[in-house]
Amino acid sequence: MNPTHQLFAQLRELPQVEAIALGGSRASGLHDARSDYDVYLYCTEPIAEETRRTLLARYCSAMEIGNHYWECEDNCTFRDGVDLDLLHRDLDGFAADVRRVVEEHKASLGYTTCMWHNLRTCEVVFDRHGRLTALQRRFDVPYPSALRDSIVRANMPLLHGALPAYDAQIHKAAARGDLVSVNHRVTAFLASYFDVLFAVNGMTHPGEKRQLSVAERDCRVLPTDFRPCFDALFASMFTDAAMLDDTIARLARNLSICVEQAG
Structure with missing residues (x-):
């Protein structure tokens, strides 16, 4: 044994x-x-x-x-x-x-x-x-549509749109060269991003590991340029503030379109 x-x-x-x-x-x-x-x-x-x-x-x-x-x-x-x-x-x-x-x-x-x-x-x-x-x-039940909507309402405004939204915080941190703050705010952005992505696909969240690969393998709906956006994000986080701004905006915009398409 x-x-x-x-x-x-x-x-x-x-x-x-x-x-x-x-x-x-x-x-x-x-x-x-x-x-x-x-x-x-x-x-x-x-x-x-x-x-x-x-x-x-x-x-x-x-x-x-x-x-x-x-x-x-x-x-x-x-x-x-x-x-x-x-x-x-x-x-x-x-x-x-x-x-x-x-x-x-x-x-x-x-x-x-x-x-x-x-x-x-x-x-x-x-x-x-x-x-x-x-x-x-x-709890072996279909994914509740009310839960999906609740997750979207709670998390999407913090990607873009709310006064304390993460995209604005990331912009400020990158502009002042505060790389620790950039890392912290990007991490929060991605936590909300994947919460929404898995919710609109009716998937329970698998946790912090392998989120990209799980999404690519199992999500029926993915945002446009999903992998290229993440490649650009990780290439620019600490080196190119302008590219980081653009990539964060693309991630938020493409996810918003994905939410609308998923219904």
């Missing part, structure tokens, strides 16, 4: 553990031998850090227990050198987050449907009372 399966067998013995799911490339089948493990531990109450440390020490050569940089995580490396991210989630809280998006149509500025995507695509490896599987069934 490989160490991952051994770890799963140990985790399921903890009374607080309601469900265990595998996410990322290991769940999608797109992994290689060095791909890390994204494991989601859905609990009814927190597991003591010392309990987690003792259990993980049996299989891991390096451990950071209780990191809170993003979610509550134990970041580890198996003895064979493969990384493990063990994320601890409250099942009720997770369900409420997904409900707010799918059923209440609450949009964020970027990455709105990531948790829904995670639920839909994860591999459930343990489900004590069937609650996680029941959530998958509950």
